[in-house]
Amino acid sequence: MAKHKTPLLDQLESGPWPSFVSDMKQEAEARAKNVNNVEYQIPVDVVEDLLGVLELSFDDGTTHWKHGGIVGVFGYGGGVIGRYCDQPEKFPGVAHFHTIRVAQPSGKFYKTEFLRQLCDLWDFRGSGLTNMHGSTGDIIWLGTTTPQIEEIFYELTHNLNQDLGGSGSNLRTPADCIGQARCEYACYDTQDLCYQLTLDYQDELHRPAFPYKFKFKFDGCPNGCVASIARADMSFIGTWKDEIRIDQDAVGGYVSGDLKPNAGAHSGRDWGAFNIEKEVINLCPTECMRYENGKLEINNRECTRCMHCINVMPRALRPGVQTGCSILVGAKAPILDGAQMGSLLVPFVEVNKESGYEEVKAVIEAIWDYWMEEGKNRERLGELMKRRGFQSLLEAVGIDPIPQHVSEPRHNPYIFWKEDEVEGGWERDVTEYRKHHQR
Amino acid sequence: MEYEEQKQLMIDQLMKKGKTKSKFYFSDLAKILDMKPREAKKVVNKLVEEGILEFWSSGSTSMYGLKGQGKQTAAEHEE
Numbered sequence: 001m002a003k004h005k006t007p008l009l010d011q012l013e014s015g016p017w018p019s020f021v022s023d024m025k026q027e028a029e030a031r032a033k034n035v036n037n038v039e040y041q042i043p044v045d046v047v048e049d050l051l052g053v054l055e056l057s058f059d060d061g062t063t064h065w066k067h068g069g070i071v072g073v074f075g076y077g078g079g080v081i082g083r084y085c086d087q088p089e090k091f092p093g094v095a096h097f098h099t100i101r102v103a104q105p106s107g108k109f110y111k112t113e114f115l116r117q118l119c120d121l122w123d124f125r126g127s128g129l130t131n132m133h134g135s136t137g138d139i140i141w142l143g144t145t146t147p148q149i150e151e152i153f154y155e156l157t158h159n160l161n162q163d164l165g166g167s168g169s170n171l172r173t174p175a176d177c178i179g180q181a182r183c184e185y186a187c188y189d190t191q192d193l194c195y196q197l198t199l200d201y202q203d204e205l206h207r208p209a210f211p212y213k214f215k216f217k218f219d220g221c222p223n224g225c226v227a228s229i230a231r232a233d234m235s236f237i238g239t240w241k242d243e244i245r246i247d248q249d250a251v252g253g254y255v256s257g258d259l260k261p262n263a264g265a266h267s268g269r270d271w272g273a274f275n276i277e278k279e280v281i282n283l284c285p286t287e288c289m290r291y292e293n294g295k296l297e298i299n300n301r302e303c304t305r306c307m308h309c310i311n312v313m314p315r316a317l318r319p320g321v322q323t324g325c326s327i328l329v330g331a332k333a334p335i336l337d338g339a340q341m342g343s344l345l346v347p348f349v350e351v352n353k354e355s356g357y358e359e360v361k362a363v364i365e366a367i368w369d370y371w372m373e374e375g376k377n378r379e380r381l382g383e384l385m386k387r388r389g390f391q392s393l394l395e396a397v398g399i400d401p402i403p404q405h406v407s408e409p410r411h412n413p414y415i416f417w418k419e420d421e422v423e424g425g426w427e428r429d430v431t432e433y434r435k436h437h438q439r
Numbered sequence: 440m441e442y443e444e445q446k447q448l449m450i451d452q453l454m455k456k457g458k459t460k461s462k463f464y465f466s467d468l469a470k471i472l473d474m475k476p477r478e479a480k481k482v483v484n485k486l487v488e489e490g491i492l493e494f495w496s497s498g499s500t501s502m503y504g505l506k507g508q509g510k511q512t513a514a515e516h517e518e
């Protein structure tokens with residue numbers, strides 16, 4: 001018998017989709033049975049009380065969680081998010097229900113052993129409920145009590161060799177795509193860059209001094225599997241400088257039907273014979289492709305690296321060999337002012353392991369200095385860019401304006417000349433001028 | 440300014456403001472120290488290490504307060 005009646009939540013289970021309510025009930029039952037004889041360090045009925053307080057909120061239309069708090073592990077300003085229930089007598093199991101963020105492995109590579117260790121620790125010292133993964137990318141442990149936090153941190157760092165993630169006005173846990181480990185499109189080693197910057201910026205990750213949150217994300221190519229362009233204050237998107245590599249024989253293979261387009265990904269339905277004109281040439285956003293007399297040509301100067309043709313014919317087309325990344329800035333989710341995509345800041349930079357990623361770090365640190373000095377409290381980089389103008393950002397990071405910074409004339413930023421950049425400045429001799437120009 | 444002076448300045452200023460507020464943004468602390476953020480951060484980190492300051496977090500925003508002065512669960516807008 002469930003501890004609390006939850007008719008409104010039960011209804012959520014009636015739909016065709018998997019329901020978090022069913023998951024929670026399953027966990028509540030497993031905790032009650034406790035077949036592994038775990039010495040639970042927080043109330044055994046925590047999940048039942050969580051269901052109960054949620055039902056109450058559905059019923060009275062208001063939240064029963066208090067927001068924020070002082071909990072944390074010593075020396076870290078993030079990684080633990082204090083949550084307290086405002087009906088602790090009715091729901092003692094969730095009187096404290098703090099969230100813990102744990103850094104996910106780069107590219108989300110797990111060994112089953114590690115997953116098991118994570119779950120065992122969380123069953124023992126927490127609610128057993130996890131969120132794999134939160135929107136930022138980290139492992140989220142939902143619900144524990146204040147006395148457990150230092151214990152969990154100790155075990156996590158000493159036995160599992162893993163760190164807490166970022167929260168609050170910190171650098172958030174950096175996230176990357178699977179990259180060169182598995183993906184032939186990757187234009188740089190996303191995992192190495194992500195890992196290295198995570199190590200180098202420990203202070204920024206754990207000790208909050210930014211105006212607000214700051215996210216890095218690393219995509220190995222413009223397919224953007226971690227959607228960095230939409231979700232990161234700084235997005236690092238793999239790209240190439242030279243030409244798309246073409247294997248004309250393989251192009252012929254797709255045209256003749258020997259090779260399956262999109263590596264067979266759309267084979268669930270019969271789409272008819274592959275038509276290169278219709279499915280590739282005409283869909284190129286910059287119309288820079290041509291297929292004539294059995295030969296595919298690309299005008300690479302016009303190519304925007306959208307990846308479409310490469311995705312459709314991966315055996316025939318590959319990114320170039322001079323690879324690196326583009327850096328975009330200012331994306332954010334719609335809290336204030338609506339959602340915003342990243343704006344291009346650096347069209348191409350080498351991602352150079354040998355130099356310890358110096359080129360990339362120089363851009364990052366210049367941006368942080370600018371934002372920490374100019375940003376208002378709770379202002380994301382993208383909002384500061386809008387308020388002060390893209391030109392002020394360019395000046396702060398010492399990058400000269402280039403046409404790629406303008407998405408289209410008159411739409412986004414005007415880059416203005418400054419007086420000292422113009423011969424003769426703004427001053428002029430009006431008398432002299434009037435000699436040649438009537439009023 | 441020496442660290443000990445900075446520490447005293449921080450305590451005095453936050454006590455003074457403490458009548459109306461218990462939580463402060465990092466930028467408030469940098470202003471008290473009259474330092475650029477990166478430099479101020481080194482001093483603030485030390486103050487946290489020594490247990491003079493402590494962190495407060497809503498989950499999305501972080502703030503600082505004198506240790507023991509803050510309300511455990513008060514929300515950002517509650518003061």
Ligand code: HEM
Pocket residue numbers: 410
């Ligand atoms: C060095 C010379 C010039 C400069 C610096 C200049 C600058 C500008 C600027 C800043 C605007 C406002 C654009 C906007 O906010 O949309 C503008 C608009 C305009 N200019 Fe010029 N201009 C110059 C020469 C000329 C000349 C020689 C003509 C025509 C004979 C001209 C015709 C116009 C027109 C028709 C508009 C209005 C466009 C619109 O609002 O859609 N301009 N100009």
Ligand code: HEM
Pocket residue numbers: none
């Ligand atoms: C057959 C002759 C022409 C046609 C069909 C034509 C057509 C157009 C059109 C469709 C626009 C865009 C209006 C809009 O933005 O909604 C335009 C804008 C403009 N036209 Fe013409 N035009 C002609 C001749 C001229 C000439 C002779 C001049 C100047 C000597 C001129 C100066 C301009 C200017 C300054 C603009 C505004 C540009 C801007 O602000 O974007 N046009 N014209």
Ligand code: SF4
Pocket residue numbers: 177178179180183184185186187219220221222223224225226238
């Ligand atoms: S973003 Fe590109 S490189 Fe990274 S996994 Fe996706 S397709 Fe591969």
Ligand code: SF4
Pocket residue numbers: 283284285286287288289298302303304305306307308309310
């Ligand atoms: S990558 Fe996109 S823009 Fe470039 S040639 Fe292929 S389809 Fe065209």
